[in-house]
Each structure stands twice: as C-alpha cells, then as structure tokens.
Amino acid sequence: MKVLVISQYYYPEPFKIHEICEELVKRGHEVTVITGQPNYPDGDLIEGFPNQQILNGVEVIRTDIVLRGHNPISLIRNYLSYPRVAKKSIKNLHKEFDIVFVYQLSPVLMIKPALYYKKKYNKKVYVYCLDLWPESLKALKLSENNPIYKLMLKISNSIYQKCDFISATSPAFLDYLSNINQVKQDRLNVVYQHGEKMFLEVEPYKQQEKLNIVFAGNIGKVQDFDCLVNAVTRLPKEKLKQLMITIIGSGSYLDEFKNKVNGNHLNDAFVFTGRKKVEELIPYYNQASLFLLSLEKGSTVGKTIPSKLQTYMSAGRGIIGSIDGATAQIIHDAKAGMTCPAGDDEALSQIILKMLNQENQLEEYSKNSRNYFLNHFTIEKYVDQIEKKMGELL
Incomplete structure (x- = not known):
C-alpha cells in the first residue's frame, strides 16, 4: 500500500507515530508523512530537521506551521495553521496514495487535510483518535455552555462523521465518539496503543x-x-x-x-x-x-x-x-x-x-x-x- 499519513506531530516530538510509520515501511508499504516543524511540547523550534527528508525509510514533509510559542494566542494560531499549510503540501504531492491514515492528537482540525485528500481523490480516511474533541477543551476550563465549546462540537462532529473509520485508544473514547460525536458504531473500534x-x-x-x-x-x-x-x-x-x-x-x-x-x-x-x-x-x-x-x-x-x-x-x-x-x-x-x-x-x-x-x-x-x-x-x-x-x- 501507498499510505499518506497526516499528523501535526512527528519525530523528534514525543509521540509514537514515527514507530508506526517505520513498522509499515518494514512490512513493504510506502509511507509519506505530512507534519509540522517540530516544536512540541516547549513551543520552540527543535533544530536540525529539514523540510523534506527520508527518515528510516519514511518520506517526511515538514510544513511551516506557526509554532506553539508560550501563550494561548500562539497556541491557537498553531492549531489553525497546520490544516492550512498541510493542504498546500497535499496540492504539491507528485504521487497518489491508496489510503490516508490520520494520527489524531489535538486539535481535531488536523483531520481536515485528510478529508481534503479524500474529496479530491476519492480515497478512504482512517483515523487513530488519541484526543477527543471537543472534550479536550475542558482541560482549558471551557464548559459545555461556552460558545467556543458549542462551535467546536459542531465542527468536531462534522469532521469525525466524514471519516471512513476511527480506531480509538480506549472503550471510553468509543462511547464518546458514538454518543457525543454521533459516529456510527460500525465505523468504530478500539486499538490500544503500543509501547516502545x-x-x-x-x-x-x-x-x-x-x-x-x-x-x-x-x-x-x-x-x-x-x-x-x-x-x-x-x-x-x-x-x-x-x-x-x-x-x-x-x-x-x-x-x-x-x-x-x-x-x-x-x-x-x-x-x-x-x-x-x-x-x-x-x-x-x-x-x-x-x-x-x-x-x-x-x-x-x-x-x-x-x-x-x-x-x-x-x-x-x-x-x-x-x-x-x-x-x-x-x-x-x-x-x-x-x-x-x-x-x-x-x-x-x-x-x-x-x-x-x-x-x-x-x-x-x-x-x-x-x-x-x-x-x-x-x-x-x-x-x-x-x-x-x-x-x-x-
């Protein structure tokens, strides 16, 4: 398979997506990742990683996102920038992929480039959900009555419902995706994360x-x-x-x-x-x-x-x-x-x-x-x- 991976975060940022991509390559699949410039969790650019490289067999394309920085405004700009610049990178791709795999952390907006690819090329989008939205906003003390929360609920539901299949990290996530995001149960399952x-x-x-x-x-x-x-x-x-x-x-x-x-x-x-x-x-x-x-x-x-x-x-x-x-x-x-x-x-x-x-x-x-x-x-x-x-x- 030729797999296009959408993930705002990638190595050297401390998430497991690079291990998944490298294992897929070991199994004979061709993997391309569209990610952001590494800056998680501290908000400053981690030097030494070019915009495009082959890393352990994986083609990695790093977009010029707004860095997380050190305040809420820069974090919001960071969240909003990745979908936009990732979409531009998709337009510049010179090959077609069989499927799109999204490693979805926060924000849920990172799924949008995958849905753009789906619409353009009629390909399936498979999401691995690690952060629930808009539930994750509660960590910022936003209540369900907050207008921003209500807006993100509509956006999140629309995004999740357009995905072809979603695997979640726990049974509690499955319940939320089904009951709150209104994703059909036959498009959901649980896949526990792996360890290093x-x-x-x-x-x-x-x-x-x-x-x-x-x-x-x-x-x-x-x-x-x-x-x-x-x-x-x-x-x-x-x-x-x-x-x-x-x-x-x-x-x-x-x-x-x-x-x-x-x-x-x-x-x-x-x-x-x-x-x-x-x-x-x-x-x-x-x-x-x-x-x-x-x-x-x-x-x-x-x-x-x-x-x-x-x-x-x-x-x-x-x-x-x-x-x-x-x-x-x-x-x-x-x-x-x-x-x-x-x-x-x-x-x-x-x-x-x-x-x-x-x-x-x-x-x-x-x-x-x-x-x-x-x-x-x-x-x-x-x-x-x-x-x-x-x-x-x-």
Missing part, C-alpha cells in the same frame, strides 16, 4: 536505597500533580526519608507544580530532571522502583489510556495510579501494581506507604508488567490491527 520496545533494554528490577517513584512525560494540569503533592504531604515525616519521586519532563504546569512542592516543604522528596530525549530515559528507568500514572477525575479525557502505561510496562516496573477506567482495569488484570480513584490523594498516600515496605511485591509487579506488555502491547501487535483495517477499507 527500546525499553525492553531496561534492567530487571533491583532494590534502590529509596523507593524511587518515577513519572516521565508531559507535565500538564490534566496529569493532576496536585493529587500527588497532597498524597506525599499526608505521609509521616519519617517515611519521607525513604522516598524519592523523580519527575522527568516539562510542560505548562511545571512551574506551579514546583511551587506546590516548595510550598509544602517537600523539596527533599522530589527530583525534577527536566525533559529528556527518549533514548536518555533508560538510565533513569534502571533506577526506578515504580512508575506513577495519574489523570484528573471527571472528564472523558481522564478515562483514556495514556501511552505511558505501555511504556512503563515495557520497562518492566510496577505501576501505581490515581486513575480511573480502563487503565486501572489493565493494571489490575496484569497484576502489575495498585490503583486508587483519580483525585483520591488519601488513597494514593496509603498506596505509597504500603509500597515502602513491599520489596517482594515490587519485584513481582515488575515481572508481571513486562510480561503483559509482551503479550499485548508491542508495535507488531498494534500494526497488525491497523494494517488489517486498512486492507478492509481498501
């Missing part, structure tokens, strides 16, 4: 001097770090000496997060490393006792399955989570850790306290976590599913 196989290189679990709970990823409001700070605040002071929480990443909530840690006099328990390249994470993961997953309570976004789940399982460590829905169920099914309801800082505190004295349990969680990854979340198992669906659509 490179983290199979992480060493087997070994006891650390302190219980080292690691979080790696975007540091935003939706990750609910307030719950974590409140949970640690509840611990007896003598127990804090046995605990280290390593935060790897950057994002819009980082400064406020640090302020809350400082304000609660928890600086000795928290280590902030800043953002790291994916290949730089293995030494940190070697020293991890457990990984942390947390999402805000209440919204459908909070019921998603974050890709960190698969990554953490690949690294072979247990997981503690303040999280609801399918993610908690998978952790329980895998016997890979402990969870409590999202936002329940008292329950999260009790989990941390229990883990401080559960060395044998930590080793068992680690083994179970990696085994579950190998059986369910490899890139091969993921691409098997989307490749099959592409074939059906053709």
Whole structure:
C-alpha cells in the first residue's frame, strides 16, 4: 500500500507515530508523512530537521506551521495553521496514495487535510483518535455552555462523521465518539496503543536505597500533580526519608507544580530532571522502583489510556495510579501494581506507604508488567490491527 499519513506531530516530538510509520515501511508499504516543524511540547523550534527528508525509510514533509510559542494566542494560531499549510503540501504531492491514515492528537482540525485528500481523490480516511474533541477543551476550563465549546462540537462532529473509520485508544473514547460525536458504531473500534520496545533494554528490577517513584512525560494540569503533592504531604515525616519521586519532563504546569512542592516543604522528596530525549530515559528507568500514572477525575479525557502505561510496562516496573477506567482495569488484570480513584490523594498516600515496605511485591509487579506488555502491547501487535483495517477499507 501507498499510505499518506497526516499528523501535526512527528519525530523528534514525543509521540509514537514515527514507530508506526517505520513498522509499515518494514512490512513493504510506502509511507509519506505530512507534519509540522517540530516544536512540541516547549513551543520552540527543535533544530536540525529539514523540510523534506527520508527518515528510516519514511518520506517526511515538514510544513511551516506557526509554532506553539508560550501563550494561548500562539497556541491557537498553531492549531489553525497546520490544516492550512498541510493542504498546500497535499496540492504539491507528485504521487497518489491508496489510503490516508490520520494520527489524531489535538486539535481535531488536523483531520481536515485528510478529508481534503479524500474529496479530491476519492480515497478512504482512517483515523487513530488519541484526543477527543471537543472534550479536550475542558482541560482549558471551557464548559459545555461556552460558545467556543458549542462551535467546536459542531465542527468536531462534522469532521469525525466524514471519516471512513476511527480506531480509538480506549472503550471510553468509543462511547464518546458514538454518543457525543454521533459516529456510527460500525465505523468504530478500539486499538490500544503500543509501547516502545527500546525499553525492553531496561534492567530487571533491583532494590534502590529509596523507593524511587518515577513519572516521565508531559507535565500538564490534566496529569493532576496536585493529587500527588497532597498524597506525599499526608505521609509521616519519617517515611519521607525513604522516598524519592523523580519527575522527568516539562510542560505548562511545571512551574506551579514546583511551587506546590516548595510550598509544602517537600523539596527533599522530589527530583525534577527536566525533559529528556527518549533514548536518555533508560538510565533513569534502571533506577526506578515504580512508575506513577495519574489523570484528573471527571472528564472523558481522564478515562483514556495514556501511552505511558505501555511504556512503563515495557520497562518492566510496577505501576501505581490515581486513575480511573480502563487503565486501572489493565493494571489490575496484569497484576502489575495498585490503583486508587483519580483525585483520591488519601488513597494514593496509603498506596505509597504500603509500597515502602513491599520489596517482594515490587519485584513481582515488575515481572508481571513486562510480561503483559509482551503479550499485548508491542508495535507488531498494534500494526497488525491497523494494517488489517486498512486492507478492509481498501
């Protein structure tokens, strides 16, 4: 197959779409990606990536989008610019494709170039939905009564309904797409995200001097770090000496997060490393006792399955989570850790306290976590599913 991929984000930005494209190339497919200049998550241009290149067998076309910048206005301009410049790139393509695959994060508008290609060439559009719209706007504190929210609901419904098939990351997403976006159920299914196989290189679990709970990823409001700070605040002071929480990443909530840690006099328990390249994470993961997953309570976004789940399982460590829905169920099914309801800082505190004295349990969680990854979340198992669906659509 000749596959045209539409994704506003691509390597070196921290999403898995480049792994999917490269696996498709390994299987003999021809893949071209139309993406933006790399600038996620910090909003500044990541240097060293030309407008057009062949990267591990994938043809990558990078459009001159407005960068995310450091304020809401520039972010909105960024969201609006990609559909426009990607459409121009489509007009300049010199070959025809069999199918269009959209790796849909925020905003939903990134699907529009694919629909343009569909209309022009009568080709199928297959979407992998990782962010729900307009639900994602609730993270910006926009209510359903807000005029912007209502407008985006109409736009989102129109866009999703024009797609030929949508795979979603969790059952909760499926319900939303069906009930809110009014997409027909026979054009929907669930395909869980895969995890990076490179983290199979992480060493087997070994006891650390302190219980080292690691979080790696975007540091935003939706990750609910307030719950974590409140949970640690509840611990007896003598127990804090046995605990280290390593935060790897950057994002819009980082400064406020640090302020809350400082304000609660928890600086000795928290280590902030800043953002790291994916290949730089293995030494940190070697020293991890457990990984942390947390999402805000209440919204459908909070019921998603974050890709960190698969990554953490690949690294072979247990997981503690303040999280609801399918993610908690998978952790329980895998016997890979402990969870409590999202936002329940008292329950999260009790989990941390229990883990401080559960060395044998930590080793068992680690083994179970990696085994579950190998059986369910490899890139091969993921691409098997989307490749099959592409074939059906053709």
